[in-house]
Amino acid sequence: MLPDTFEQSIWSALSRPGPALPVLEGDMAADVAIVGAGFLGLSAALHLAELGVRTVLLEADVPGFGASGRNTGFVVPSLKTALGPADVGASLGEVFGERLVDLVGMSGDIVFDLIRRVGIECDAEQSGWMQPAHTAAIASVLERRVAEWQRRGRGVEMLDGAEVARRTGSTRFHGALFVPSGGQLNPLAYARGLAGACLDAGVSLFAESPVSNIARRDGKWLLSSRKGRVEASRVFLATNALTGRLAPELDRSIIPTRVFQIASQRFGPEEQARILPTRSPIADTRRHTFAVRWSPDGRLLTGGLVLPGPNRLNRAEAVFTRRLEEFFPAAGNMIAEHVWTGVIAATLDALPRFLSLAPGLDAAIGCNGRGVALTTSLGREIAGLLAGRVTAGEFVLPHVRPKAVPMRTFAEAAPYVWLGWSEFRDRRDLRAADT
Numbered sequence: 001m002l003p004d005t006f007e008q009s010i011w012s013a014l015s016r017p018g019p020a021l022p023v024l025e026g027d028m029a030a031d032v033a034i035v036g037a038g039f040l041g042l043s044a045a046l047h048l049a050e051l052g053v054r055t056v057l058l059e060a061d062v063p064g065f066g067a068s069g070r071n072t073g074f075v076v077p078s079l080k081t082a083l084g085p086a087d088v089g090a091s092l093g094e095v096f097g098e099r100l101v102d103l104v105g106m107s108g109d110i111v112f113d114l115i116r117r118v119g120i121e122c123d124a125e126q127s128g129w130m131q132p133a134h135t136a137a138i139a140s141v142l143e144r145r146v147a148e149w150q151r152r153g154r155g156v157e158m159l160d161g162a163e164v165a166r167r168t169g170s171t172r173f174h175g176a177l178f179v180p181s182g183g184q185l186n187p188l189a190y191a192r193g194l195a196g197a198c199l200d201a202g203v204s205l206f207a208e209s210p211v212s213n214i215a216r217r218d219g220k221w222l223l224s225s226r227k228g229r230v231e232a233s234r235v236f237l238a239t240n241a242l243t244g245r246l247a248p249e250l251d252r253s254i255i256p257t258r259v260f261q262i263a264s265q266r267f268g269p270e271e272q273a274r275i276l277p278t279r280s281p282i283a284d285t286r287r288h289t290f291a292v293r294w295s296p297d298g299r300l301l302t303g304g305l306v307l308p309g310p311n312r313l314n315r316a317e318a319v320f321t322r323r324l325e326e327f328f329p330a331a332g333n334m335i336a337e338h339v340w341t342g343v344i345a346a347t348l349d350a351l352p353r354f355l356s357l358a359p360g361l362d363a364a365i366g367c368n369g370r371g372v373a374l375t376t377s378l379g380r381e382i383a384g385l386l387a388g389r390v391t392a393g394e395f396v397l398p399h400v401r402p403k404a405v406p407m408r409t410f411a412e413a414a415p416y417v418w419l420g421w422s423e424f425r426d427r428r429d430l431r432a433a434d435t
Contacts, residue, residue, distance in 0.1 A: 011188035018192035033232035038068035041238030043379025049201035060210035064191025070342035077108035107373035108181035120193030129182025132173035237363035260316035261303035
């Protein structure tokens with residue numbers, strides 16, 4: 001079993017402590033109780049409180065302890081590579097597809113506007129997000145994707161190979177989709193800043209208060225923790241990949257996937273002027289995506305999947321330092337000074353879900369590696385729904401029952417089967433492009 005690496009991340013090293021939070025003790029009442037203080041739960045709680053809804057937020061550890069505080073901190077106003085606006089409509093239907101596409105298109109601005117509005121210090125940089133094409137054929141796909149976004153009025157651009165080389169310091173790409181409203185931030189500092197904003201807005205926020213049971217009693221929901229209980233009219237589960245036994249039906253509807261991250265040694269101004277000089281984070285179009293950004297203190301951050309087995313953290317270090325060296329050979333040998341891991345929630349179609357487990361008991365799942373922008377934006381929309389400002393029919397996502405992932409035990413191995421096959425296909429594509 002892997003040790004917990006929360007304290008080993010670059011974000012734990014760089015972030016100020018979060019607000020001092022109490023443990024839930026005794027009984028209390030709320031209009032809405034939220035479980036899970038990642039970006040989704042924090043955003044929903046903050047926006048509910050701002051709408052005047054009496055809100056309690058319960059976290060099993062500390063805000064940002066899960067995937068929210070461990071990711072690379074990309075603010076990506078996009079879904080997965082394979083999902084353009086037309087694909088989303090085909091999966092969700094025209095009405096909900098258009099609503100989700102609109103929200104995703106606005107999600108970068110939603111994050112940065114919120115940071116400015118409530119004054120969160122999290123090294124936020126709205127420097128744009130870039131998706132470089134690893135082959136000429138994929139560049140053509142991105143050109144069509146850019147046209148789709150532009151028809152919807154979004155300021156998305158297509159960059160040619162020369163411009164991508166200038167902005168990345170790498171000549172390996174054939175063009176790129178560029179979204180100016182994207183960027184990067186310190187995700188743990190962002191989560192802690194959201195927690196502080198929740199407190200300022202009047203949210204009752206408790207840490208180290210895991211919910212062990214949720215039951216219906218006298219028309220209300222009763223949430224039990226170790227030292228206290230909360231009675232609420234509505235409950236929202238924002239536990240995502242860490243749901244576990246609290247809601248087995250919800251847990252069976254996602255594929256928990258372990259992702260690894262590294263932060264290199266620090267580089268000086270000269271290297272930072274050659275590599276990603278515009279400070280736009282990139283995530284390319286390979287099946288096993290190459291994603292990289294600068295940290296606030298001058299380190300290169302990257303990560304991805306690593307096959308199960310012994311010495312997994314050491315293998316993550318070797319795999320991802322080698323990738324950095326391949327893309328940026330002029331930078332010399334890479335040293336991983338921080339290596340950490342977390343678990344994300346994936347869905348079979350890479351789309352988020354808004355789920356009803358029972359009347360008044362809802363959940364959302366499936367950020368699929370797009371956590372910062374998507375979950376912040378969804379949290380705002382969910383707050384409007386739970387506060388009664390919009391109806392289920394007006395909401396951004398269809399309100400559906402959880403659907404178990406078929407053969408879940410085998411499905412958990414699927415990302416790693418996919419990894420080997422995808423890396424083979426990526427190499428094959430690159431060889432074909434070179435001939």
